Amino acid sequence: MTPSTSRRNMLRGSAATAVLAAAGPALAGTAHAATAHAAPPPGAPHVGILLYDGYSLLDPTGPAEILARLPGASVTMIAEKRGAVRTDTRDVAVVADRSIAEVDRLDVLLVPGAGNRGTLGAMNNKALLGWIREMHRHSVWTTSVCTGSLILAAAGLLEGKRATTYWASAEYLQSAFGVTYLPQRYVRSGKIITAAGVSAGVDMALYLACLIAGEDTARAIQLAVEYAPDPPFDSGNAANADAQLKQRALELLAASQTASFGSSV
Amino acid sequence: MTPSTSRRNMLRGSAATAVLAAAGPALAGTAHAATAHAAPPPGAPHVGILLYDGYSLLDPTGPAEILARLPGASVTMIAEKRGAVRTDTRDVAVVADRSIAEVDRLDVLLVPGAGNRGTLGAMNNKALLGWIREMHRHSVWTTSVCTGSLILAAAGLLEGKRATTYWASAEYLQSAFGVTYLPQRYVRSGKIITAAGVSAGVDMALYLACLIAGEDTARAIQLAVEYAPDPPFDSGNAANADAQLKQRALELLAASQTASFGSSV
Numbered sequence: 001m002t003p004s005t006s007r008r009n010m011l012r013g014s015a016a017t018a019v020l021a022a023a024g025p026a027l028a029g030t031a032h033a034a035t036a037h038a039a040p041p042p043g044a045p046h047v048g049i050l051l052y053d054g055y056s057l058l059d060p061t062g063p064a065e066i067l068a069r070l071p072g073a074s075v076t077m078i079a080e081k082r083g084a085v086r087t088d089t090r091d092v093a094v095v096a097d098r099s100i101a102e103v104d105r106l107d108v109l110l111v112p113g114a115g116n117r118g119t120l121g122a123m124n125n126k127a128l129l130g131w132i133r134e135m136h137r138h139s140v141w142t143t144s145v146c147t148g149s150l151i152l153a154a155a156g157l158l159e160g161k162r163a164t165t166y167w168a169s170a171e172y173l174q175s176a177f178g179v180t181y182l183p184q185r186y187v188r189s190g191k192i193i194t195a196a197g198v199s200a201g202v203d204m205a206l207y208l209a210c211l212i213a214g215e216d217t218a219r220a221i222q223l224a225v226e227y228a229p230d231p232p233f234d235s236g237n238a239a240n241a242d243a244q245l246k247q248r249a250l251e252l253l254a255a256s257q258t259a260s261f262g263s264s265v
Numbered sequence: 266m267t268p269s270t271s272r273r274n275m276l277r278g279s280a281a282t283a284v285l286a287a288a289g290p291a292l293a294g295t296a297h298a299a300t301a302h303a304a305p306p307p308g309a310p311h312v313g314i315l316l317y318d319g320y321s322l323l324d325p326t327g328p329a330e331i332l333a334r335l336p337g338a339s340v341t342m343i344a345e346k347r348g349a350v351r352t353d354t355r356d357v358a359v360v361a362d363r364s365i366a367e368v369d370r371l372d373v374l375l376v377p378g379a380g381n382r383g384t385l386g387a388m389n390n391k392a393l394l395g396w397i398r399e400m401h402r403h404s405v406w407t408t409s410v411c412t413g414s415l416i417l418a419a420a421g422l423l424e425g426k427r428a429t430t431y432w433a434s435a436e437y438l439q440s441a442f443g444v445t446y447l448p449q450r451y452v453r454s455g456k457i458i459t460a461a462g463v464s465a466g467v468d469m470a471l472y473l474a475c476l477i478a479g480e481d482t483a484r485a486i487q488l489a490v491e492y493a494p495d496p497p498f499d500s501g502n503a504a505n506a507d508a509q510l511k512q513r514a515l516e517l518l519a520a521s522q523t524a525s526f527g528s529s530v
Contacts, residue, residue: 021515146491167491223432223506229467233484237491
């Protein structure tokens with residue numbers, strides 16, 4: 001055994017090893033153990049994310065990854081009833097740990113988007129819309145990702161306001177709800193912040209993190225999730241996409257939401 | 266009621282309404298209904314994502330959002346046992362629909378990353394490592410996000426290879442496993458593709474989508490999830506971060522994983 005492999009064997013597999021570079025006192029453990037299960041510190045945001053049948057997976061989980069890093073924050077997945085809630089493709093389920101009846105106050109409400117089926121289902125669900133209105137009455141921030149803005153609009157929160165949404169829903173948002181669509185990653189109108197499609201929730205959540213905890217913290221969270229995006233292509237902006245690419249994108253979405261092979265495992 | 270508000274009322278709330286712009290024949294419904302629950306088409310990838318206690322939420326869910334849009338793809342969340350698997354912050358749980366004992370073949374294996382606790386737990390779990398080796402034997406692609414590469418390395422798959430990982434784990438990956446770390450969003454070594462921290466899984470998944478289904482499809486998926494990233498800050502790249510920002514990022518991660526206020530809902 002060479003000195004090098006010997007060192008490797010010492011490093012490997014020990015439960016005492018820190019696989020991440022040390023963060024100084026904060027990683028010592030005992031400092032934070034004392035605060036576990038204690039009351040949240042004053043100002044610690046309570047973030048609630050509404051799940052409903054057919055949401056798109058990245059819409060709630062991207063922002064949750066960011067907002068859970070805010071000092072003292074809690075992030076709770078909420079649905080009409082507790083339990084597993086399936087995505088648009090039905091491939092994946094996230095657990096709703098609370099029902100809407102159990103949550104009567106949130107600092108931040110986030111409503112994710114979905115395909116046609118999920119979005120229309122939520123837009124026609126009076127219990128969900130009533131709960132959204134009730135949360136909005138006391139929230140510090142009311143937010144949405146993708147077609148989640150259509151659900152906020154159906155709850156009556158966006159009339160006459162400026163907002164964004166999924167690129168393929170922009171016309172509907174404007175014509176059905178009298179909303180001024182802005183083709184931006186996120187749009188703030190008072191305490192309402194809407195994000196564009198799916199992946200835009202991550203950008204919006206960093207902006208929201210800055211509003212809640214300041215720029216230094218938001219910048220540190222961005223580094224914590226190594227968010228220096230560098231996609232292999234540049235095709236994500238609908239403003240630069242031709243009709244054929246848009247058609248293909250919507251076809252892939254539709255096909256992924258109707259053909260289900262999950263049972264073939 | 267003005268003609269404008271009348272049109273709005275007609276548009277709103279009808280279950281027959283399409284909230285997304287039409288995608289032509291693909292959205293007609295019957296065309297795809299016929300394929301639902303049928304066998305997957307030849308070449309349709311079966312993607313399996315390994316969950317384990319303490320993974321970081323965006324690591325599995327970002328790539329799942331992308332890969333689920335591949336034609337005919339299935340995405341299955343898998344864990345040592347079926348059921349809800351909690352993230353590093355314990356705020357959120359994703360459901361593992363299959364146990365490792367139920368899955369003996371995958372086209373694509375993805376291993377997400379975690380904080381210290383989750384990563385070390387997986388690195389020391391002989392059942393998980395054995396299953397990873399077995400899946401890798403027959404996989405078309407074996408992939409990881411963030412510290413998931415440390416788990417691939419612990420399974421013996423990365424020795425002498427080039428790979429990437431979470432920025433704060435690069436030194437450990439090199440010294441403990443003889444891996445050459447490359448500070449890139451993703452690194453391909455034969456059929457193994459490793460991604461950098463957390464959010465890099467989305468970039469890696471688009472690259473993988475291109476390898477599996479070609480550039481036209483990958484570009485359309487990028488548009489389907491409106492991935493034209495535009496974060497409010499530019500602090501996501503560790504190569505440009507000073508020591509203070511790195512310290513703050515690691516402190517926020519550590520604090521989010523020890524202080525639990527979830528029960529305050």
